[in-house]
Amino acid sequence: MSRVRTVLGDLPPEELGVCDAHDHLFLSSPRFPGQELDDTVAARAELTAFRAVGGAAVVQWTPHGMGRRAADLPELSRATGVRLVCATGLHQAAHYDPELLDQLRGAGLAELFVAELTEGIGTTGVRAGLIKVAGGFHALDAHTRWTMKAAAEAHHATGAPIAVHLELGTGALDVLDLLCGESGVPGDRVILGHLNRSPDPVVQREAAASGCWLAFDGPSRAHHATDWRMPEAVRALAEAGFADRLLLGGDxxxxxxxxxxxxxxxxxxxxxxxxxxxxxxxAELVDRILTEHPGRAFGVDWR
Structure with a gap:
C-alpha cells in the first residue's frame, strides 16, 4: 500500500494536502556563503506563513551533507501543522568538501541512501522519503553518474522516488537515459526539477512521455524563464495529454x-x-497538481 514517508511517519497520499513539492527549510553550501538556511526560528515562521495561505505539506529536497537539520524537522512539523518530507541523496560535487566525497566513495553511497530511507538519518529517527541527486549543465559528469547509479540502487531496494536537480533546466533526456534506460528505474519514480528553466517544449514533452514527473519550481530569477513562460508551458503539456505529470514548488x-x-x-x-x-x-486542474499529484509522486509501497 502506497504511503508518503513524512518526518512524523508514513501517511496515505490523499492526506498530504496542498503541497509545495520542491522546497528547502534548511540548506548550506560553500557556494552560498552567508546565505545559509540555518535558522530554526525563521524556518518555523516560514512554515507558519505557508500554512496561513493554505499550505499543508512541504517536500524538502536538501540532501545528505548540506545542513538539512533532520533532527529539527519533527518539532517544526508538530508546531506548525505542516507535513514535511525529508530527503537523502547527494548534490553536485561543488557543494561538498572533497574529503567528505572521498569518505562516501569508500563507505558505499547506495547503502547510505537505503539506511537513511529505512532506518533513519543518523540518530534522529527521521526517515527520508525521497532521494535527491543532480545533473550537470547539458551533461552528466562522473560525479553525476556515480550518484545517480547509487540512487537507482537505493530505489530498487526501497521503492523510493528519485528527485533530480537539472542544472539550469538542462540534461533531462540524458538523466532519463541513465536512470530509466541504463538503471531500470520506472519513469513514474523520477521527478525532474527545474525543467522549466530551459523551456524547450519538445524536450518537456519527450520527458513527460517517459512517465516521469515535471516539477515547475520558482519563482524565477531575472535571467530565467520560469514565471513568464510557465503558464503557457504547463497548458501546452496538459493539452498534449500530460496534465497528470505536473508538480509545483517554490525552491x-x-x-x-x-x-x-x-x-x-x-x-x-x-x-x-x-x-x-x-x-x-x-482551478480544478491546479488543485489536482497541488494536492493529488504530490501524493502520487512521493507515495511509495515501501520495501
Missing amino acids: TVLAGARSVDGGPGMPYLLRRTRPRLEAELG
Whole structure:
C-alpha cells in the first residue's frame, strides 16, 4: 500500500494536502556563503506563513551533507501543522568538501541512501522519503553518474522516488537515459526539477512521455524563464495529454529568499503562482497538481 514517508511517519497520499513539492527549510553550501538556511526560528515562521495561505505539506529536497537539520524537522512539523518530507541523496560535487566525497566513495553511497530511507538519518529517527541527486549543465559528469547509479540502487531496494536537480533546466533526456534506460528505474519514480528553466517544449514533452514527473519550481530569477513562460508551458503539456505529470514548488534556496526575510518564500506558490495558473488551466486542474499529484509522486509501497 502506497504511503508518503513524512518526518512524523508514513501517511496515505490523499492526506498530504496542498503541497509545495520542491522546497528547502534548511540548506548550506560553500557556494552560498552567508546565505545559509540555518535558522530554526525563521524556518518555523516560514512554515507558519505557508500554512496561513493554505499550505499543508512541504517536500524538502536538501540532501545528505548540506545542513538539512533532520533532527529539527519533527518539532517544526508538530508546531506548525505542516507535513514535511525529508530527503537523502547527494548534490553536485561543488557543494561538498572533497574529503567528505572521498569518505562516501569508500563507505558505499547506495547503502547510505537505503539506511537513511529505512532506518533513519543518523540518530534522529527521521526517515527520508525521497532521494535527491543532480545533473550537470547539458551533461552528466562522473560525479553525476556515480550518484545517480547509487540512487537507482537505493530505489530498487526501497521503492523510493528519485528527485533530480537539472542544472539550469538542462540534461533531462540524458538523466532519463541513465536512470530509466541504463538503471531500470520506472519513469513514474523520477521527478525532474527545474525543467522549466530551459523551456524547450519538445524536450518537456519527450520527458513527460517517459512517465516521469515535471516539477515547475520558482519563482524565477531575472535571467530565467520560469514565471513568464510557465503558464503557457504547463497548458501546452496538459493539452498534449500530460496534465497528470505536473508538480509545483517554490525552491527557496537562500536566506534572503524567505518571505520572512523579505523574499517571496513558500507563500508565493499559493499567493501568486496558483491564481496565475488557475487563470490559464482552471482551478480544478491546479488543485489536482497541488494536492493529488504530490501524493502520487512521493507515495511509495515501501520495501
